[in-house]
Amino acid sequence: MDAAERKDILSRYMDHSRRFEAVAQRRTSSGAGEVIPFAAPLKELEQEPTARELEVLQLISEGLVNREIGHRLFLSEETVKSHVRHLLAKLHARSRAHAVAVGFRRSLIA
Numbered sequence: 001m002d003a004a005e006r007k008d009i010l011s012r013y014m015d016h017s018r019r020f021e022a023v024a025q026r027r028t029s030s031g032a033g034e035v036i037p038f039a040a041p042l043k044e045l046e047q048e049p050t051a052r053e054l055e056v057l058q059l060i061s062e063g064l065v066n067r068e069i070g071h072r073l074f075l076s077e078e079t080v081k082s083h084v085r086h087l088l089a090k091l092h093a094r095s096r097a098h099a100v101a102v103g104f105r106r107s108l109i110a
Contacts, residue, residue: 028033049108056083058109061100 049057052073059069066080073080084096091106093099103109 001081022066038056043092045090045092045106047090049087053087053090054103057087057099057103058097060084061103064088 015061055073057074064072066077067083069075070080072079075083082101087093087099088095091099091102092104100109
């Protein structure tokens with residue numbers, strides 16, 4: 001990428017930023033909308049994940065699939081699937097990625 005391309009990208013970014021700020025200012029001054037907070041308050045979990053489920057969650061966060069998790073923890077793939085199902089239910093997560101996000105937000109995994 002040469003200097004002219006960088007300058008063009010920066011110029012478009014600055015233009016977009018100015019337009020965004022102008023729209024945001026109009027919205028807040030007219031009372032047209034409210035700002036929704038990014039982080040929703042955390043609800044208490046009805047049931048905490050077990051130590052084994054947290055191990056599975058940690059390995060999911062490292063990108064392992066059920067088969068690999070099973071090999072690592074000396075479990076069958078079906079047992080890993082069961083742990084994942086329980087994790088999703090306990091964390092109120094819609095997917096494995098969502099479960100990992102919830103785990104990080106709740107400091108259940110590092």
